[in-house]
Amino acid sequence: MTEDQILEKTNRINLLFDFYEPMLTDKQQTVLKLYFHDDYSLGEIAEQFKISRQAVYEHVKRAEVTLEDYESKLALLSKHERRLKLLGEAEEKLKDSPEDLAGCASDYLRRIVHME
Template structure:
C-alpha cells in the first residue's frame, strides 16, 4: 500500500513530464491496477515491453524526485502543518480555560492557516 501511495505521489508531481504513451501505460498498470497482460493486449505489444515501460517510468519519476525533492518537501510540509495544528489546538483549549480571548482568536487563526496548508494538494 505504501509503495502504491509513493508511486501515486510521484506520478502526481512528475507525471506531466512523461510522454503521452508513457503516461497512458503507467496509469493503466500502476494507478488503475490493470494487469500487464491486459495492457499489452490492448496496446498490441508484448508483456515484456509493457513491463519495461513501467520500470522505465518508475525510474524516471524517481530520478525527478531525487533531483527536485518535491514529494519529500510536500510530505514534510504536511507533517509540520499537522504538528502546528495539534499544538495550536492544545494552546487553544488552555486559553479557553483561562478565558484569554485574544490569544484564543490568534490560535484559531493559526489553526485555520495550518488546516489550509494541510489541504493543499
C-alpha cells in the same frame, strides 16, 4: 514483497505521478495510469498496445525510475510531505496551547514557507 510493501510502493508511485505526470512521455503516462490507477494487468496493457508483457513491464520500470529520478532532483513529494507534517504539528500545538497562538503560528508559517 509483502502486500503492505506493494501497497506502499503503489501509493508512492501514484503520488510521484501526481507531481511529475507532465514530465513523462505520453506513453509513460498512459501505461502508468493503466497499471497503477486503473489496476490493469501487464497482459491487459500488452494486449491493448499489441506488445509483449515484457515490453509493458520495461515501460513501467523505466517510468518508475524516471519518476524517482525527478523526485531525487526536485524533491516535490518530499517537500509536500514535510509541509503536511509541519501543518499537523502546528494544529496539535494550537490545540494544546491556544494562548501562544501568534508565536506558534508565526513559527510554523516561517518554517513551511522557507522549506527547501
